[in-house]
Amino acid sequence: MNQTIYLDNNATTRPAPEVIEVMQPFLHELWGNPSSMHDFGGRVRKHVEEARAQVAQLIGADASEILFTSCGTESNNTAIRGAVEAAGDRPHVITTRVEHPAVLEPCRWLKQQGCRLTELEVDHLGRLNPEDLSRQLSTGGRAVVSVMWANNETGVVYPVPQLAEMVKLAGGIMHTDAVQAAGKLPLDVRRVPVDLMTISGHKLHAPKGIGALYIRRGTRLRPLLLGGHQENGRRGGTENVPYIIGLGRACALAAQHMRAGTARMATLRDRLQAGILASCPDTQVNGDETRRLPNTLNISFHYVEGEAILYHLSDLGICASSGSACAAGSLEPSHVIRAMGVPFTAVHGSIRFSLSRYTTEAEIDYVLEHLPGIIQKLRAMSPFARPAG
Amino acid sequence: MWEYTDKVLDHFRNPRNVGQVENPDGVGEVGSLACGDALKLTFKLDQHDRITDAKFQTFGCASAIASSSALTEIIKGLTLDEAAKITNQDIAEYLGGLPEQKMHCSVMGREALAQAIENHRTGKTERKTLAGKVVCHCFGVTEEELEQVIRDNSLTTVEQVTNYTKAGGACGNCRDDIAALITRVLGDASAEPAPTAPAERKLTTLKKIKLIEEVMEREIRPLLKKDGGDIELIDVEGARVMVALRGMCANCQVARFTLKDVVEQKLREFVTDDLVVEEVK
Numbered sequence: 001m002n003q004t005i006y007l008d009n010n011a012t013t014r015p016a017p018e019v020i021e022v023m024q025p026f027l028h029e030l031w032g033n034p035s036s037m038h039d040f041g042g043r044v045r046k047h048v049e050e051a052r053a054q055v056a057q058l059i060g061a062d063a064s065e066i067l068f069t070s071c072g073t074e075s076n077n078t079a080i081r082g083a084v085e086a087a088g089d090r091p092h093v094i095t096t097r098v099e100h101p102a103v104l105e106p107c108r109w110l111k112q113q114g115c116r117l118t119e120l121e122v123d124h125l126g127r128l129n130p131e132d133l134s135r136q137l138s139t140g141g142r143a144v145v146s147v148m149w150a151n152n153e154t155g156v157v158y159p160v161p162q163l164a165e166m167v168k169l170a171g172g173i174m175h176t177d178a179v180q181a182a183g184k185l186p187l188d189v190r191r192v193p194v195d196l197m198t199i200s201g202h203k204l205h206a207p208k209g210i211g212a213l214y215i216r217r218g219t220r221l222r223p224l225l226l227g228g229h230q231e232n233g234r235r236g237g238t239e240n241v242p243y244i245i246g247l248g249r250a251c252a253l254a255a256q257h258m259r260a261g262t263a264r265m266a267t268l269r270d271r272l273q274a275g276i277l278a279s280c281p282d283t284q285v286n287g288d289e290t291r292r293l294p295n296t297l298n299i300s301f302h303y304v305e306g307e308a309i310l311y312h313l314s315d316l317g318i319c320a321s322s323g324s325a326c327a328a329g330s331l332e333p334s335h336v337i338r339a340m341g342v343p344f345t346a347v348h349g350s351i352r353f354s355l356s357r358y359t360t361e362a363e364i365d366y367v368l369e370h371l372p373g374i375i376q377k378l379r380a381m382s383p384f385a386r387p388a389g
Numbered sequence: 390m391w392e393y394t395d396k397v398l399d400h401f402r403n404p405r406n407v408g409q410v411e412n413p414d415g416v417g418e419v420g421s422l423a424c425g426d427a428l429k430l431t432f433k434l435d436q437h438d439r440i441t442d443a444k445f446q447t448f449g450c451a452s453a454i455a456s457s458s459a460l461t462e463i464i465k466g467l468t469l470d471e472a473a474k475i476t477n478q479d480i481a482e483y484l485g486g487l488p489e490q491k492m493h494c495s496v497m498g499r500e501a502l503a504q505a506i507e508n509h510r511t512g513k514t515e516r517k518t519l520a521g522k523v524v525c526h527c528f529g530v531t532e533e534e535l536e537q538v539i540r541d542n543s544l545t546t547v548e549q550v551t552n553y554t555k556a557g558g559a560c561g562n563c564r565d566d567i568a569a570l571i572t573r574v575l576g577d578a579s580a581e582p583a584p585t586a587p588a589e590r591k592l593t594t595l596k597k598i599k600l601i602e603e604v605m606e607r608e609i610r611p612l613l614k615k616d617g618g619d620i621e622l623i624d625v626e627g628a629r630v631m632v633a634l635r636g637m638c639a640n641c642q643v644a645r646f647t648l649k650d651v652v653e654q655k656l657r658e659f660v661t662d663d664l665v666v667e668e669v670k
Contacts, residue, residue, distance in 0.1 A: 305425065308449065308451050326425065326450035326453075332559050348425045381404060381446055383427055
């Protein structure tokens with residue numbers, strides 16, 4: 001078995017061949033510094049600005065509102081810490097319990113610095129109640145709010161348009177981590193009043209090491225990296241030109257594939273889900289199925305442990321991930337699964353399959369052919385499983 | 390991925406001795422679904438107390454399955470006295486080593502073996518009981534267990550103890566206690582373990598509280614201990630009885646039902662019929 005069936009696209013994606021191709025000249029002949037006064041650098045600058053426009057176009061922004069960063073984590077840190085520091089008198093930081101650590105950790109750090117922090121709860125389907133945000137916003141003080149557009153583990157999509165309206169009315173700052181949504185769902189900052197939005201390159205078929213932050217014109221932000229006038233003084237450091245060019249192309253491709261690609265992913269994902277539910281008893285889908293990313297399936301197999309499933313899948317060339325404690329390299333299951341109150345018979349057996357536009361029907365069928373046998377084998381040795389049949 | 394040895398992967402992919410021995414002479418069960426791993430070991434003896442067959446059922450990760458498989462291979466052919474000397478190190482060594490963070494899988498194997506031997510010798514069939522003071526309430530690990538693992542493996546840091554027993558790996562509140570325990574086991578007799586703060590008790594109706602305590606000790610605790618759990622009375626305000634679940638019960642969702650159904654019912658039966666039980670953390 002030499003093939004790789006890659007169903008872990010919420011972790012990282014394959015860099016698109018078109019993306020790698022457009023990056024090449026900037027590693028070979030066009031290696032000038034975009035800040036230079038000479039034409040050799042100036043030519044590079046032009047391409048950087050074109051890439052900026054491509055990123056802006058994917059989300060309906062103006063090119064001047066796009067800041068290039070090194071990754072989604074840097075974008076999130078810049079947005080949250082930058083907005084809080086610019087706001088002055090220790091604003092009320094509001095986020096959710098199911099955010100990525102790249103949001104949760106900076107928020108918890110700000111709490112240590114004296115900010116009031118509220119982490120909104122989710123229900124058993126991973127849903128937020130907008131009323132909870134409304135209540136927090138009415139407690140007074142200026143608020144900096146960060147709510148993800150879609151969850152990386154369950155794919156649950158949050159009502160960011162509605163929440164952003166509420167924050168705007170309350171005079172707060174709204175950030176959204178759209179790392180998982182970008183390229184999979186249409187995003188338009190002309191219609192959604194978010195002030196800050198995080199995008200990561202390697203989740204949409206650009207390479208690792210490049211991210212972007214949308215900063216609505218007029219939003220006050222303190223830079224995280226000091227040391228240069230680059231990016232209009234919002235981030236010091238010489239631009240990572242080849243990767244910026246790659247991210248631009250990846251965003252253009254994402255826009256181009258948005259409709260057909262996501263519809264295909266959803267069809268295949270639904271085929272995978274229906275096939276697993278039909279062939280494996282005692283399984284449950286985690287997260288709200290009615291508001292979910294088109295590519296994500298988070299499913300729990302009762303009475304078996306996730307890491308053991310992943311190792312058997314890996315032996316067959318199938319890549320997925322798990323929220324189980326062992327797979328996470330910790331002793332506790334994922335904070336997202338715990339926040340949802342998934343029954344304890346199921347928390348350790350949660351598996352996430354995440355598709356991309358490259359996923360084929362044959363790959364899904366290959367998983368469906370082998371997965372039931374793995375689950376049966378593990379249940380046969382589990383002291384808890386009900387006898388089969 | 391973890392850096393598993395080929396032997397670990399082999400025992401994970403092709404586990405030896407899966408299942409249950411018929412009419413076993415010893416049964417050991419440790420762990421739980423809530424904790425993320427569990428092992429049930431059964432063995433059969435000949436007339437000279439030599440283990441002729443051993444089988445396992447395991448819920449857990451690749452190294453938990455491999456450790457269980459290795460355990461059964463190691464003990465087959467040993468006398469009970471020889472088997473009693475097996476340590477978690479023996480299991481880990483048999484597999485060519487385990488990642489540090491996975492050493493608790495080998496400890497689970499040793500505990501199941503110790504319990505199966507105990508079961509054979511005393512006829513006791515209960516699951517692991519929390520003998521001695523519970524140090525880690527999240528994973529239900531007692532001082533006695535910790536002392537043995539620290540000694541067997543010459544552990545010197547809290548992080549190591551967490552890797553080997555899970556203790557301290559969730560809320561982390563017991564890390565100071567673990568540190569004190571390490572100091573004591575390592576022979577520094579002057580360092581006593583930091584005493585755990587006793588729950589604050591506001592005594593409103595002394596007599597009622599005394600009665601509740603008695604009923605809990607007599608009627609309720611034995612039931613919970615069968616599942617490796619425990620209960621603590623925190624406060625009584627009028628008819629409200631506030632308790633905290635400990636050990637295996639602390640994070641267990643089934644325990645929520647236990648609380649309502651069993652504890653409240655028993656207290657109403659033996660104390661007063663208007664009592665309402667509430668859980669506090």
